[in-house]
Each structure stands twice: as structure tokens, then as C-alpha cells.
Amino acid sequence: MSAGFYYGVEVFLNGLMAGVMYSLVALGFVLIFKASGIFNYAQGVMALFAAMTLVGIQNGQVPFAHLINAVFGLHVTHFGWHVPALLAILLSVGVMIVFAFIVERYVLKHLVNQEPIILFMATIGLAYFMEGFGDLMWGSEIKTLNVGIPQGGNTWVEESTAFLGGDDFYGFYLDSLDIVASIVAIVLVASLVLFSQYTKTGRALRAVADDHQAALSVGISLRTIWVIVWSIAGFVALVAGIMWGSKSGVQFSLSLIALKALPVLMLGGFTSIPGAIVGGLIIGVGEKMFEFLIGAPFLGGATENWFAYVLALLFLVFRPQGLFGEKIIERV
Amino acid sequence: MLYREAGDYKTTYAKDNQTFPIKFDRVAYYVLLLVAFCVVPFFINDYWANAVLVPFLIYVIATLGLNILIGYCGQLSLGTGGFMAVGAFASYKLMTAFPEVSIIIHILIAGGITALVGMLFGLPSLRIKGFYLAVATLAAQFFLVWLFNRVPWFYNYSASGQISAPERTVLGVNVTGPNVDAWAQYMVCLVFVVVCAWLARNLTRGNLGRSWMAIRDMDIAAEIIGVNPLKAKLTAFAVSSFFIGIAGALLFTVYLGAAEVGEAFGISKSFLVLFMVIIGGLGSIFGSFAGAAFMVLVPVFLKNFLVGGMGWPTDVAAHFQFVIVGGLIVAFLILEPHGLAALWRVTKEKLRLWPFPH
Numbered sequence: 001m002s003a004g005f006y007y008g009v010e011v012f013l014n015g016l017m018a019g020v021m022y023s024l025v026a027l028g029f030v031l032i033f034k035a036s037g038i039f040n041y042a043q044g045v046m047a048l049f050a051a052m053t054l055v056g057i058q059n060g061q062v063p064f065a066h067l068i069n070a071v072f073g074l075h076v077t078h079f080g081w082h083v084p085a086l087l088a089i090l091l092s093v094g095v096m097i098v099f100a101f102i103v104e105r106y107v108l109k110h111l112v113n114q115e116p117i118i119l120f121m122a123t124i125g126l127a128y129f130m131e132g133f134g135d136l137m138w139g140s141e142i143k144t145l146n147v148g149i150p151q152g153g154n155t156w157v158e159e160s161t162a163f164l165g166g167d168d169f170y171g172f173y174l175d176s177l178d179i180v181a182s183i184v185a186i187v188l189v190a191s192l193v194l195f196s197q198y199t200k201t202g203r204a205l206r207a208v209a210d211d212h213q214a215a216l217s218v219g220i221s222l223r224t225i226w227v228i229v230w231s232i233a234g235f236v237a238l239v240a241g242i243m244w245g246s247k248s249g250v251q252f253s254l255s256l257i258a259l260k261a262l263p264v265l266m267l268g269g270f271t272s273i274p275g276a277i278v279g280g281l282i283i284g285v286g287e288k289m290f291e292f293l294i295g296a297p298f299l300g301g302a303t304e305n306w307f308a309y310v311l312a313l314l315f316l317v318f319r320p321q322g323l324f325g326e327k328i329i330e331r332v
Numbered sequence: 333m334l335y336r337e338a339g340d341y342k343t344t345y346a347k348d349n350q351t352f353p354i355k356f357d358r359v360a361y362y363v364l365l366l367v368a369f370c371v372v373p374f375f376i377n378d379y380w381a382n383a384v385l386v387p388f389l390i391y392v393i394a395t396l397g398l399n400i401l402i403g404y405c406g407q408l409s410l411g412t413g414g415f416m417a418v419g420a421f422a423s424y425k426l427m428t429a430f431p432e433v434s435i436i437i438h439i440l441i442a443g444g445i446t447a448l449v450g451m452l453f454g455l456p457s458l459r460i461k462g463f464y465l466a467v468a469t470l471a472a473q474f475f476l477v478w479l480f481n482r483v484p485w486f487y488n489y490s491a492s493g494q495i496s497a498p499e500r501t502v503l504g505v506n507v508t509g510p511n512v513d514a515w516a517q518y519m520v521c522l523v524f525v526v527v528c529a530w531l532a533r534n535l536t537r538g539n540l541g542r543s544w545m546a547i548r549d550m551d552i553a554a555e556i557i558g559v560n561p562l563k564a565k566l567t568a569f570a571v572s573s574f575f576i577g578i579a580g581a582l583l584f585t586v587y588l589g590a591a592e593v594g595e596a597f598g599i600s601k602s603f604l605v606l607f608m609v610i611i612g613g614l615g616s617i618f619g620s621f622a623g624a625a626f627m628v629l630v631p632v633f634l635k636n637f638l639v640g641g642m643g644w645p646t647d648v649a650a651h652f653q654f655v656i657v658g659g660l661i662v663a664f665l666i667l668e669p670h671g672l673a674a675l676w677r678v679t680k681e682k683l684r685l686w687p688f689p690h
């Protein structure tokens with residue numbers, strides 16, 4: 001076996017890892033779409049906001065420091081304490097739950113029964129709002145997020161695979177962070193599936209996803225369910241934010257991963273949790289392999305920007321409901 | 333009192349179908365045109381042209397285009413920025429390849445090229461709908477920007493990857509390049525806006541416009557009553573992209589002068605135009621004007637108020653602007669999902685009865 005082949009395998013593995021990261025974001029979309037039929041464009045910004053909140057709490061930043069300084073002419077920046085990572089994560093989860101309440105109370109409640117497209121555009125507005133709000137609250141500079149996840153190449157994987165190739169092969173390079181992210185994603189999906197299958201709330205969630213009116217008529221409160229779903233989506237956003245934030249810093253581009261999650265959803269289908277995972281893996285592997293085999297040598301590189309969308313576009317032409325989506329039935 | 337249709341007898345079918353059925357509206361429309369063409373050019377200065385009027389006029393064309401696609405035909409598109417880039421690069425290539433041809437013709441051809449590209453990316457709309465289509469148009473956005481970034485032929489192998497508009501004249505007056513007068517920029521854009529708005533208004537109330545609206549309201553039912561979905565959807569994409577291409581060409585040649593594709597025509601431009609359509613009102617020509625005016629004026633106003641008036645740092649003001657714009661969009665969708673156009677309609681209804689409400 002040549003070194004080129006092993007390099008290809010390494011690209012494949014790294015694609016899988018990147019795919020896991022996409023899946024993490026896509027999961028949040030699927031949860032909200034299933035429960036309320038809302039295509040939540042703000043999911044990416046939620047991840048950014050959650051990560052910013054986490055960093056802010058950890059470092060003891062004063063919220064709205066820039067605004068306060070501008071209005072009152074003060075110079076406050078930090079409270080001067082450091083919150084341990086675990087406590088900070090719990091507090092951030094709290095913030096995301098409060099956020100879910102606010103969204104339900106001030107946005108969703110008023111938009112019941114609107115067309116899906118109006119709801120989608122409302123979430124775009126929400127995304128803009130949160131983006132500005134997050135920057136006002138915590139500042140817009142790039143922050144480093146450190147909650148104790150190991151980073152850098154994993155030497156164990158590298159050493160234990162080095163024997164596969166010849167003298168010029170040193171083993172597969174995998175980022176420890178990506179490995180942790182994969183494990184977290186597996187745990188997250190497993191617990192979400194268990195939650196929705198075996199708890200009372202989970203059953204209510206599935207009932208709402210199935211039929212709003214029937215769920216209402218057996219006494220399930222839609223508004224409570226929405227708050228729960230948005231809270232869970234906020235939690236998933238926090239997890240995605242932690243992973244992406246640890247990888248590349250907490251910055252504006254984090255919110256753009258939401259756009260990357262869209263083709264993932266289209267491949268997997270909007271209503272399927274396993275679909276989100278499989279779609280993410282296909283997109284991750286696909287774009288890395290395409291860049292490695294065709295993009296970099298023939299097309300001048302950076303094909304990762306559009307490959308996912310074009311793949312999804314071509315795919316949809318043949319199977320409009322996605323891999324695992326429910327069959328689209330239309331009536332007049 | 334003046335705003336009445338009483339006494340305004342319509343004796344022909346043409347009069348019955350006119351755009352402004354109330355005399356007051358008609359007069360106001362002609363006065364507005366007169367002011368726009370004969371008064372404003374003499375008083376315009378660089379600040380007003382660059383900060384408000386020229387971007388407003390250009391975005392009106394883009395908003396009209398997107399409104400035809402979303403508001404009239406119901407096909408959600410997030411590829412506006414990419415299509416504007418097509419218009420800009422097409423006009424750039426034409427201007428540098430055929431310097432002797434008038435720039436007006438170049439801009440029109442650029443619109444035509446964008447229409448073809450739009451139709452190509454509109455093809456999937458025959459199979460996929462709603463959000464799925466929105467994501468499919470994202471493919472257009474990212475692919476086109478990547479294409480213009482990576483293929484040196486499009487930017488004539490310039491070292492920086494930027495394109496910059498060479499100097500061109502219309503009737504002996506500079507309209508592009510560094511030595512351009514504010515009034516010339518304004519007049520070129522104004523002429524395009526008036527023609528485009530006239531075109532859009534008449535297309536949308538004709539046969540074509542009705543087939544678009546039938547598709548929007550329910551595509552299967554429309555197909556059953558004999559609307560050809562292929563024709564309706566592709567023409568909507570073509571006309572919409574034509575307008576957006578013209579807007580992109582004007583934005584680059586007349587307004588910006590030099591452009592870097594990722595920065596000038598990125599995804600944020602797509603959202604900006606989408607917001608203009610939403611805030612203005614889906615499926616309304618007046619709404620396109622109102623939405624564009626609103627989205628151009630709000631940042632200018634906020635900047636003047638927060639930075640100039642209250643002395644805030646610019647970055648805080650910029651973040652605040654995001655909060656305001658996002659909040660406004662949500663508020664609009666909750667309070668008036670049909671946008672400023674609907675507010676305007678309600679106001680007019682009230683005015684017709686005022687001051688006697690019965």
C-alpha cells in the first residue's frame with residue numbers, strides 16, 4: 001500500500017470527524033423542526049451565543065460592558081473571578097433555558113398558525129438580533145474557549161497505526177478534540193433517543209411532532225413543549241458551540257456553520273435524527289474527499305465552500321425528501 | 333378630503349385597470365417623478381448620493397427582482413448575492429472587452445446573462461420546494477462567489493483579484509470611474525429604476541404575473557387549471573435574475589467602482605435584500621420601494637444618532653444596529669406580516685373615508 005492511499009484514508013477519517021461536528025449543529029435543527037415545524041435558522045447563532053456566554057461566565061466578564069462604558073463613561077470589564085468549567089456550563093445551560101422562555105413568550109406565541117416561510121424568516125430576524133445582542137453582551141473579539149478538552153494530534157492513534165505503512169508513514173493524524181466530539185455526539189444522540197422514547201415528556205414531544213391538534217386535544221400544552229424543545233436545542237447548541245469554539249475559537253464564523261448544517265439536513269431529511277448524523281458524515285467525508293481528490297489538484301482548492309450545497313442540490317433533484325425523510329404527499 | 337374617487341368616472345377598460353385609480357395618487361405620482369428627475373439632480377451632493385439615494389435606487393431594483401420571485405411566484409431564494417455578482421462580473425467583462433459599446437447596453441446584457449444563470453439554478457425548483465429550494469439557491473450563492481474568486485479569467489488576471497470599473501460615459505457624461513458626479517450616478521440609477529418598476533408592475537398584473545401568483549398560491553391546483561409550472565417558474569427566475577443582475581451591475585459600475593466578490597456579494601447581501609422584501613411587503617411593487625428605503629435609511633439614521641448624537645463607539649453602534657434590525661424584522665412579521673405595503677394600504681383606506689368614517 002502506498003503512502004498516498006494511507007493519506008486518503010486519513011482524509012476520510014478526518015472527514016468523518018468533521019461530519020460529526022456538522023451533525024451536532026444539524027441535530028438542533030431537527031429537534032425544533034420536528035416539534036414545531038419551524039426551520040430554525042438561528043441555530044448557528046445560538047451555538048455562537050451559547051459559546052460566548054460560556055466564555056464570558058468562565059472569565060467573569062461583565063455583561064454589556066461596552067454598552068455600560070459607552071453610556072455611563074465607566075471602564076468596567078471583568079468582575080475579577082474565574083468560574084470553574086462545569087459550573088460555567090451549567091450556568092450557560094440556564095441562560096439558554098431563559099432564552100427559550102423568552103423566544104416562546106415574545107416570538108413564537110404570536111406566530112402560531114403562520115406559514116412556515118414566515119416562521120423561517122422570523123428566525124432569520126432572531127438570528128440577527130441574537131448576533132448583535134451577543135456582541136453587545138460579551139464583545140465581538142475572538143475568544144479562546146477552554147473547558148479542559150484535550151487538543152492537538154492524538155499520539156496514541158498515530159503510534160498504533162504507524163506500522164501499517166512503510167518508512168515514510170507515521171500513522172494517522174487525528175485531532176483529539178474531534179475524537180472527544182464524536183464520543184460526545186454519540187452520547188448526546190443516544191440520550192436524546194432514550195429521552196424521547198422512554199420519558200413522559202419525550203412521548204409528549206413525539207405526539208406534538210406527529211400532530212399539533214391531536215396533541216392539544218389530549219391535553220398536551222404546546223407552549224410548554226416548545227419551551228422544552230427550544231431549551232434542548234439550546235443545550236445542543238451549547239455542546240456544538242463548545243466543540244467548535246474549542247476547535248477554532250469563539251468568533252463570528254461560528255454562526256456560519258448553521259449554513260453548513262443545511263445541506264446536511266437536506267441529505268438526511270428534516271425530520272430524522274439518524275438522518276442528521278448520516279447526512280453530516282456524508283457531507284463531511286464528501287467535501288474532504290472531493291477537495292483531496294478533485295478540488296485541490298484540478299479546481300484551485302477551497303471547494304469545501306460550495307461542495308456540500310451542490311451535493312445536496314443534486315441529491316434533492318432525485319430524492320426530494322432526503323435519505324430518511326418522510327415521503328412528501330401533496331394534496332390540493 | 334382630496335383623497336376621493338368620487339367624481340372620477342372610469343369610462344374605458346384601460347381607465348378601469350389603471351395602476352393609480354385615485355386622481356390624487358396619479359397626480360402625486362407624476363409630481364414625484366418630476367421632482368426626482370428635475371429637482372433632485374440639481375440639489376444632490378456627494379453625501380446624499382453615496383449614503384442614501386444611489387444605494388436606495390440600486391437596492392430597489394434588486395428588491396423588485398427578489399419580490400417577483402418570492403412575493404409573486406413563492407420561490408424562496410437566498411442566492412441574490414451570487415446573482416448580483418454575476419451581473420457585476422458580466423458587466424465588467426463586457427466593459428473591458430468592448431469599450432466602444434455604450435455601458436447601458438452592457439448593463440442590459442449583464443442582466444440577460446444573469447437571467448440565464450438564474451434559470452439554470454432555477455431548474456431544481458421544478459422538483460423541490462420551500463426551504464429545500466432556499467438551501468438549493470444557497471448552492472448558487474456559494475458556488476458563484478467561489479467561481480468568481482478562483483477563476484482568474486473573470487477578473488482579467490488582476491493581481492488583487494478585485495475588479496474595478498473603467499471610465500465610461502453616457503451622452504458625454506462620466507457615469508463610472510473615479511471622476512463621476514453625484515447627479516450623473518443618481519440619474520443613471522433613476523432611469524433604470526423607473527423602467528424596471530414600470531416593467532415589474534405591468535408584468536405582474538398581466539398573464540405572466542397571474543400564472544406566477546397561481547403557482548405561489550398552490551402549485552398543484554395551478555397546474556390542474558392549465559398553468560405550465562415549468563414556464564411560470566423559469567420565467568419568474570429569469571425576470572427576477574434579470575433585475576437582480578442589473579442591480580448587481582449598477583452596484584459595481586456606478587456605485588462601488590471597485591469590488592471584491594466575497595465582500596461585496598456575500599451571503600449578507602442576500603439576506604439584506606431578503607429583509608427589504610419582507611419589511612416592504614411580499615408581492616407588492618410599492619413595498620419594494622418602501623423596504624429598500626427602510627433598510628438603507630435605518631443604518632444611516634442609527635449611525636448618525638448613536639455615534640454622532642450620543643457619542644457611542646462605532647463597534648457598539650454596529651452591534652446595536654444588528655439588534656434593532658433583527659428585532660424590527662421579528663416585530664414586523666408578528667405585527668404586520670405583509671410589511672410596510674400593508675400599512676400603507678390601511679392608511680389609504682382610512683384616508684379615503686377621512687374625516688367622515690361612514
